[in-house]
Amino acid sequence: MTSPKNGQKIVGLAPNREHSFYGRDIVSVKQFSKQDLGYIFTVADEMRGIVKRVGATDLLKGYVLANLFYEPSTRTSSSFIAAMQRLGGSVIPIHGVQYSSVSKGESLPDTIRTLECYADVIVLRHPEMGASEIAARYATKPIISAGDGIGEHPTQGLLDLYTIYSELGTIDGLHVAMVGDLRNGRTVHSLARLLRMYDVSLTFVAPEILRLPDDVKGELTEAGRPVREMGRVEDAIEEADVLYVTRVQKERFADLRDYEAVKGCYEITPELMSRAKQRMALMHPLPRVGEIRYDVDDDPRAAYFRQMENGMYIRMALLAAVLGKA
Amino acid sequence: MTSPKNGQKIVGLAPNREHSFYGRDIVSVKQFSKQDLGYIFTVADEMRGIVKRVGATDLLKGYVLANLFYEPSTRTSSSFIAAMQRLGGSVIPIHGVQYSSVSKGESLPDTIRTLECYADVIVLRHPEMGASEIAARYATKPIISAGDGIGEHPTQGLLDLYTIYSELGTIDGLHVAMVGDLRNGRTVHSLARLLRMYDVSLTFVAPEILRLPDDVKGELTEAGRPVREMGRVEDAIEEADVLYVTRVQKERFADLRDYEAVKGCYEITPELMSRAKQRMALMHPLPRVGEIRYDVDDDPRAAYFRQMENGMYIRMALLAAVLGKA
Amino acid sequence: MTSPKNGQKIVGLAPNREHSFYGRDIVSVKQFSKQDLGYIFTVADEMRGIVKRVGATDLLKGYVLANLFYEPSTRTSSSFIAAMQRLGGSVIPIHGVQYSSVSKGESLPDTIRTLECYADVIVLRHPEMGASEIAARYATKPIISAGDGIGEHPTQGLLDLYTIYSELGTIDGLHVAMVGDLRNGRTVHSLARLLRMYDVSLTFVAPEILRLPDDVKGELTEAGRPVREMGRVEDAIEEADVLYVTRVQKERFADLRDYEAVKGCYEITPELMSRAKQRMALMHPLPRVGEIRYDVDDDPRAAYFRQMENGMYIRMALLAAVLGKA
Numbered sequence: 001m002t003s004p005k006n007g008q009k010i011v012g013l014a015p016n017r018e019h020s021f022y023g024r025d026i027v028s029v030k031q032f033s034k035q036d037l038g039y040i041f042t043v044a045d046e047m048r049g050i051v052k053r054v055g056a057t058d059l060l061k062g063y064v065l066a067n068l069f070y071e072p073s074t075r076t077s078s079s080f081i082a083a084m085q086r087l088g089g090s091v092i093p094i095h096g097v098q099y100s101s102v103s104k105g106e107s108l109p110d111t112i113r114t115l116e117c118y119a120d121v122i123v124l125r126h127p128e129m130g131a132s133e134i135a136a137r138y139a140t141k142p143i144i145s146a147g148d149g150i151g152e153h154p155t156q157g158l159l160d161l162y163t164i165y166s167e168l169g170t171i172d173g174l175h176v177a178m179v180g181d182l183r184n185g186r187t188v189h190s191l192a193r194l195l196r197m198y199d200v201s202l203t204f205v206a207p208e209i210l211r212l213p214d215d216v217k218g219e220l221t222e223a224g225r226p227v228r229e230m231g232r233v234e235d236a237i238e239e240a241d242v243l244y245v246t247r248v249q250k251e252r253f254a255d256l257r258d259y260e261a262v263k264g265c266y267e268i269t270p271e272l273m274s275r276a277k278q279r280m281a282l283m284h285p286l287p288r289v290g291e292i293r294y295d296v297d298d299d300p301r302a303a304y305f306r307q308m309e310n311g312m313y314i315r316m317a318l319l320a321a322v323l324g325k326a
Numbered sequence: 327m328t329s330p331k332n333g334q335k336i337v338g339l340a341p342n343r344e345h346s347f348y349g350r351d352i353v354s355v356k357q358f359s360k361q362d363l364g365y366i367f368t369v370a371d372e373m374r375g376i377v378k379r380v381g382a383t384d385l386l387k388g389y390v391l392a393n394l395f396y397e398p399s400t401r402t403s404s405s406f407i408a409a410m411q412r413l414g415g416s417v418i419p420i421h422g423v424q425y426s427s428v429s430k431g432e433s434l435p436d437t438i439r440t441l442e443c444y445a446d447v448i449v450l451r452h453p454e455m456g457a458s459e460i461a462a463r464y465a466t467k468p469i470i471s472a473g474d475g476i477g478e479h480p481t482q483g484l485l486d487l488y489t490i491y492s493e494l495g496t497i498d499g500l501h502v503a504m505v506g507d508l509r510n511g512r513t514v515h516s517l518a519r520l521l522r523m524y525d526v527s528l529t530f531v532a533p534e535i536l537r538l539p540d541d542v543k544g545e546l547t548e549a550g551r552p553v554r555e556m557g558r559v560e561d562a563i564e565e566a567d568v569l570y571v572t573r574v575q576k577e578r579f580a581d582l583r584d585y586e587a588v589k590g591c592y593e594i595t596p597e598l599m600s601r602a603k604q605r606m607a608l609m610h611p612l613p614r615v616g617e618i619r620y621d622v623d624d625d626p627r628a629a630y631f632r633q634m635e636n637g638m639y640i641r642m643a644l645l646a647a648v649l650g651k652a
Numbered sequence: 653m654t655s656p657k658n659g660q661k662i663v664g665l666a667p668n669r670e671h672s673f674y675g676r677d678i679v680s681v682k683q684f685s686k687q688d689l690g691y692i693f694t695v696a697d698e699m700r701g702i703v704k705r706v707g708a709t710d711l712l713k714g715y716v717l718a719n720l721f722y723e724p725s726t727r728t729s730s731s732f733i734a735a736m737q738r739l740g741g742s743v744i745p746i747h748g749v750q751y752s753s754v755s756k757g758e759s760l761p762d763t764i765r766t767l768e769c770y771a772d773v774i775v776l777r778h779p780e781m782g783a784s785e786i787a788a789r790y791a792t793k794p795i796i797s798a799g800d801g802i803g804e805h806p807t808q809g810l811l812d813l814y815t816i817y818s819e820l821g822t823i824d825g826l827h828v829a830m831v832g833d834l835r836n837g838r839t840v841h842s843l844a845r846l847l848r849m850y851d852v853s854l855t856f857v858a859p860e861i862l863r864l865p866d867d868v869k870g871e872l873t874e875a876g877r878p879v880r881e882m883g884r885v886e887d888a889i890e891e892a893d894v895l896y897v898t899r900v901q902k903e904r905f906a907d908l909r910d911y912e913a914v915k916g917c918y919e920i921t922p923e924l925m926s927r928a929k930q931r932m933a934l935m936h937p938l939p940r941v942g943e944i945r946y947d948v949d950d951d952p953r954a955a956y957f958r959q960m961e962n963g964m965y966i967r968m969a970l971l972a973a974v975l976g977k978a
Contacts, residue, residue, distance in 0.1 A: 055446070056388030062708030064734050075440055078418045082390050082444035085416035090737040092730045093419060093745060106939035109946075114727055114938060117961035118734035120707065286440060287432035294435075309443040381772065382714030401766055404744045408716050408770035411742040419745060612766060613758035620761075635769035 021321035025136035026144040029157040029190045034197045041162050043317035043326045044310070051086055051313070059325050060089035066119035068094045068111070069146070070126045075286065075308070076146050076156075080123045083315035087325075092119060109138040116141040121323060124148070142322040144315075150186060155318065156285060157190030159311040164242050166310060167281035167303050171195070177203040177236040180246035180266055180291060182212040187285045188246055189216050196223040203228045203236045207262040210252060232265045237276045243268070244283045245291050268292045273299055283307055347647035351462035352470040355483040355516045360523045367488050369643035369652045370636070377412055377639070385651050386415035392445035394437070395421045395472070396452045401612065401634070402472050402482075406449045409641035413651075418445060435464040442467040447649060450474070468648040470641075476512060481644065482611060483516030485637040490568050492636060493607035493629050497521070503529040503562040506572035506592055506617060508538040513611045514572055515542050522549040529554045529562045533588040536578060558591045563602045569594070570609045571617050594618040599625055609633055673973035677788035678796040681809040681842045686849045693814050695969035695978045696962070703738055703965070711977050712741035718771035720746045720763075721798070722778045727938065727960070728798050728807075732775045735967035739977075744771060761790040768793040773975060776800070794974040796967075802838060807970065808937060809842030811963040816894050818962060819933035819955050823847070829855040829888040832898035832918055832943060834864040839937045840898060841868050848875040855880045855888045859914040862904060884917045889928045895920070896935045897943050920944040925951055935959055 020036075032040075050057050065084040069077050072095065081091045094115075108126070112135045115122055123144045124135050129151035136143040147153035165171055176195060182188050182204050193216070195202065202225055204212045211229060220227050230236055237243060248266050253259040268282065273296055276282075281303040284292055288304075296302050320326040346362075358366075376383050391410040395403050398421065407417045418441075434452070438461045441448055449470045450461050455477035462469040473479035491497055502521060508514050508530050519542070521528065528551055530538045537555060546553050556562055563569060574592050579585040594608065599622055602608075607629040610618055614630075622628050646652040672688075684692075702709050717736040721729050724747065733743045746767075760778070764787045767774055775796045776787050781803035788795040799805035817823055828847060834840050834856050845868070847854065854877055856864045863881060872879050882888055889895060900918050905911040920934065925948055928934075933955040936944055940956075948954050972978040 054388065056390075062706065062738070064708075064737055066730065074420055074437075078392065078420060078441060078444050081418045085390050085418075086388070090416075090742075092733045092737075094726055094730060096422060096748060106941070110939060111726075113957050114960050115730060117957060118730050118964050287436060289432070305439050305443060308440050312444050380714065382716075400746055400763075404718065404746060404767060404770050407744045411716055411744075412714070416742075422748060613762060615758070631765050631769060634766050638770050 021318075021326065022324035023142055024322055025132075025139070025142055026154055026318055026322065027132040027136050028145075028152050029154045029194050031154075032158075032194070037158075037161065037194070037197070040158060040314065040317050040321065041165055043321060044162055044313040047086075047313040047316040047320075048310075051316075056086040056088060058088040059320055060084065060087035060323060063087075063089040063121070063323060064092060064119045065089055065319065066092045066094060066115040066122045068115060068122055068124050069096075070124075070131075072096065073125055073146065076125065076311075077123075079308070079311045080144075080146065080315050080319075083312050083319055086312070087316055087319060089319070108134055112139050112143070121319060144318060144322065147186070150184070152190055153186050154190060155311070155315055156187050157194050158318075159307065159314040160187065160191045160244070160283065160285070161194045162314050163283060163303060163307040163310045164281060167306070168241060168279070172199040174198075174241040175201045175203070175239050176242040176244065177205060177233075177240040178212075178244045178246070179205040179233050179236070180248050181210045181252060182206040182246070183210045184249075184252065185246045188212070188244070191244065192216055192220060196220055196225055201226045201228075203230065203240070205230050205233050205236045205266075207231060207248070207258070207265075209258075210248065231262075233268070234265070234272065234275075237272060240276065240280060242281050242283060243276065245288075246285060247289060247291055263290075266291055268296055270295055270299070273301065276301065347644075347652065348650035349468060350648055351458075351465070351468055352480055352644055352648065353458040353462050354471075354478050355480045355520050357480075358484075358520070363484075363487065363520070363523070366484060366640065366643050366647065367491055369647060370488055370639040373412075373639040373642040373646075374636075377642075382412040382414060384414040385646055386410065386413035386649060389413075389415040389447070389649060390418060390445045391415060391645065392418045392441040392448045393420060394441060394448055394450050396450075396457075398422065399451055399472065402451065402479075402637075403449075405634070405637045406470075406472065406641050406645075409638050409645055412638070413642055413645060415645070434460055438465050438469070447645060470644060470648065473512070476510070478516055479512050480516060481637070481641055482513050483520050484644075485633065485640040486513065486517045486570070486609065486611070487520045488640050489609060489629060489633040489636045490607060493632070494567060494605070498525040500524075500567040501527045501529070501565050502568040502570065503531060503559075503566040504538075504570045504572070505531040505559050505562070506574050507536045507578060508532040508572070509536045510575075510578065511572045511611075514538070514570070517570065518542055518546060522546055522551060527552045527554075529556065529566065531556050531559050531562045531592075533557060533574070533584070533591075535584075536574065557588075559594070560591070560598065560601075563598060566602065566606060568607050568609060569602065571614075572611060573615060573617055589616075592617055594622055596621055596625070599627065602627065673970075673978065674976035675794060676974055677784075677791070677794055678806055678970055678974065679784040679788050680797075680804050681806045681846050683806075684810075684846070689810075689813065689846070689849070692810060692966065692969050692973065693817055695973060696814055696965040699738075699965040699968040699972075700962075703968075708738040708740060710740035711972055712736065712739035712975060715739075715741040715773070715975060716744060716771045717741055717971065718744045718746060718767040718774045720767060720774055720776050721748075722776075722783075724748065725777055725798065728777065728963075729775075731960070731963045732796075732798065732967050732971075735964050735971055738964070739968055739971060741772075741971070760786055764791050764795070773971060796970060796974065799838070802836070804842055805838050806842060807963070807967055808839050809846050810970075811959065811966040812839065812843045812896070812935065812937070813846045814966050815935060815955060815959040815962045816933060819958070820893060820931070824851040826850075826893040827853045827855070827891050828894040828896065829857060829885075829892040830864075830896045830898070831857040831885050831888070832900050833862045833904060834858040834898070835862045836901075836904065837898045840864070840896070843896065844868055844872060848872055848877060853878045853880075855882065855892070857882050857885050857888045857918075859883060859900070859910070859917075861910075862900065883914075885920070886917070886924065886927075889924060892928065892932060894933050894935060895928065897940075898937060899941060899943055918943060920948055922947055922951070925953065928953065 084091050121142045125146040126148045129149040131148040132145035284304040410417050447468045451472040452474045455475040457474040458471035610630040773794045777798040778800045781801040783800040784797035936956040
């Protein structure tokens, strides 16, 4: 976790300045201890309870979030906006920045330092890896990364892990299978890195050219987590407690015949689901473009829309935590 | 009216689950009974009273609206945003979606099912006819159509009818004349379909090539409403209680000389207004591009800006109603 | 100050209709008396106090601001949004209007008259000089200009003057030096016009081709303010209580060698700052593109980020004032 910032950064009524999340940036899944994760999940559970019972709270009434998106991401930006609003706070939506003056010549640090004059917390989505770290270095108010290029997307990693915990009641002892483009999928890397801290078995299912990078694999084996790799989802589904599916993008293949040959192995159908455990979770970060058939949606194990919903609870928990109000 | 949805869709404090609008979608003017319309107008009257007296209420405090516009419409989107805000709720503005990931490959049902994880109600504007129906079929939370292509724009129809009721105190017994492009104007079709339920006389004033389509005319005569057609607004204005003007778009004419020949017949001037009844309502869905001269604006019968304002009250009424809070 | 508008314009609870700002437009720095400025600064001080202590108030709860930007300006639009939200009000964000229907054919007066059906106050940024005046003429609700083309940007002028007052505790008696493109910089012209009312000495530092226009210079000398012009910032920094720096844009020079020759004279460095007074304010309207080196940022006299923050307090003061709630 990055270093705490100076005390004058948070306006508002009596934030809990003692708490370890107060004033912190959220820029990498690597910053969390297992204890941190347990704490965030407990707060997320509370947020879910509030939303289900009464829709919203006034916890962040009077707080302002600057939602700064240098590239479009309707899903993530909407999730953060709803999270802030259900906490009673308000949002400055700064989307489509590519068309705006902040992209003309001004440095990211200056933009960040300007926005923190207006807002209490900044969510940043940026196309370049490392942008969140730079923003966090210059900001005196908390920065929450909403993804930077091929770098991290830490809140996605947290919501994925929280979904496993929510769906199955535990993380330790599970068998997690990840499917699809494991090479380029940053959600896969973030989730794998978080799972490293738990007693899990991992299976990675991907065509040869889209296998998990060696550095991520190395981190897992170093942490003592058993890792298996295979090429067909049929071989992994039966023992999976979690099946985490991602897109296999056509354009990653040099030879389209290779793509046509493998894509069927990565399409989840009702037939395939009939071979899975009765109690398991089928996940996907969405959007999907054919990896999970629509007629799987009614399967009670299809967890991907609950996963979306969990994203809002996780973001509510993080916003409340970094503002000292969790 | 489409079928009620499951009971778990609405978060928030004690919505009135007994009410017939609770949890419904608003996708077509055809879904309303005369009794429904009376109810909506009564609620809209109350909303107007609240706004005029105190500006806003807390009726939808803690509720979140996803305002999903696949094509720009400043007027309609602003009206829905203001409506939600004056009810104490908040809004996720999702405009310019054409530049965003939700337009890349993801299906409308998946986008809708994602947004309803964050929001309590979704307003949808889409360029393709039928999109609202599709969204409503997949959503478990209420969908309110803000227009889909050449299809319906039901809230516009409601605000037009409500304006007639507000301006003249009744709808039954009136003589309503509609002027302009009656062939392509979806606002004309929606309003005509709503008026069918009332004891009104209808006059349609349009150049030959822009006449009311036969199917709409058929619905009116079948309902027993007297229908007249004519070519010049001068011939209709004297007995009209309502003159509903729409744009005559140059580009609809194959031969521009035809356009030049007719356009003067469809320009409302102070001179023309001097021949109208003392108590009547001049309406226009706006934007106007020359159909009503600016020097008509101060005429007390010029109702088009009050019509805009009524749009906000109707949308407040609908939002409150579908969330069980009217 | 433009004429007061009719009494029915403001919804909401008991605005102070007696106050001189109630219902007014903010379209030019020329509309303010010295007494007006003192009043605005007092209210801005109170707003700062509220934000520092508790983050926000409910002063404008239930009020709606239409934030209408015909050209992008992240900084200004975010500042107005945060200002309204910290006053407890809500915002209809209408950005990127160039892609929207209001830019297709509809006249500015019609757009304004539509938006005031939904909102209680309208902030307008427009590329054409005079657009704010036109909007104000047609609107019955208050218009606040956020800049129109090469015309005025009055809230920028106010926040600049307020920053001088905040940083140095007074305005009378100060020596203010302005540096950079004094010919084209509208912030320079607005600030100079405001300073005219105070007992200040003014030094203008610019290359020959970017000198202050004669009309602005004339207004200053006519008001009895001593004016000096020079070409190098080194010659002005020692006696300046305020150094107001703006961009020198390369593209203004016909011959790039001229630019290369002068640009160094307009770059503020720590070395240069070592020659300035111990108590002075270094200001810049931002964004900067090289005029102030990053290693000056930690200098306590570097006031440009506080200047940004002051923008929010000034806009809070103006919004509250024109709505009769200050």
